[in-house]
């Protein structure tokens with residue numbers, strides 16, 4: 375698939391966060407979204423996943439057949455979306471049934487993340503890093519070409535960061551796309567970087583002029 379983003383603008387609580395943001399991502403490509411705290415990285419991922427409406431601009435997928443963009447992507451965000459009372463295995467079973475297009479079994483995905491021993495433990499009993507690894511294992515139980523990852527290495531030890539880097543490498547080798555918001559290197563070879571900065575004084579002025587005419 376291809377992801378095409380044109381002239382995207384974001385406004386939160388009435389304040390312009392970024393504007394004029396464009397990029398295209400093709401099969402096997404990766405994009406690192408960087409920028410200081412509050413620059414709008416998570417907001418951009420929320421827009422790409424369809425959870426947040428852009429203030430302006432368009433987001434579309436090409437070569438995705440009859441599927442809509444939301445059916446082509448996986449999100450691993452700050453909030454992991456795991457149910458604490460369910461076991462790791464049950465959480466992954468749930469994701470697999472819900473999302474369809476099954477790939478690895480939950481057991482295989484947990485083994486790939488180095489967590490075969492936690493399959494039958496409620497996720498609420500896991501450490502922060504183990505819990506994040508279960509959230510990342512969800513990427514492997516269903517095939518989705520576009521991975522949207524928000525600080526994916528948060529709470530991961532160095533060995534798990536290497537596992538994640540290898541996972542993203544395999545995904546890209548199979549034609550998958552990765553968009554990751556991050557403050558640190560992720561081991562993404564040949565990744566492009568999109569640095570989001572605060573709106574310039576000129577943009578803020580343009581916006582005020584537009585508003586005064588509206």
Ligand SMILES: Nc1ncnc2c1ncn2[C@@H]1O[C@H](COP(=O)(O)OP(=O)(O)OP(=O)(O)O)[C@@H](O)[C@H]1O
Nearest residue numbers: 386387391409410411412413414415416417418555
């Ligand atoms: N739900 C919300 N409602 C209103 N404003 C929000 C909301 N979420 C975030 N914001 C604001 O939008 C701006 C961008 O936040 P965002 O979380 O996208 O930044 P970020 O670049 O991901 O930051 P960080 O590096 O700290 O994770 C911030 O000023 C934040 O206060």
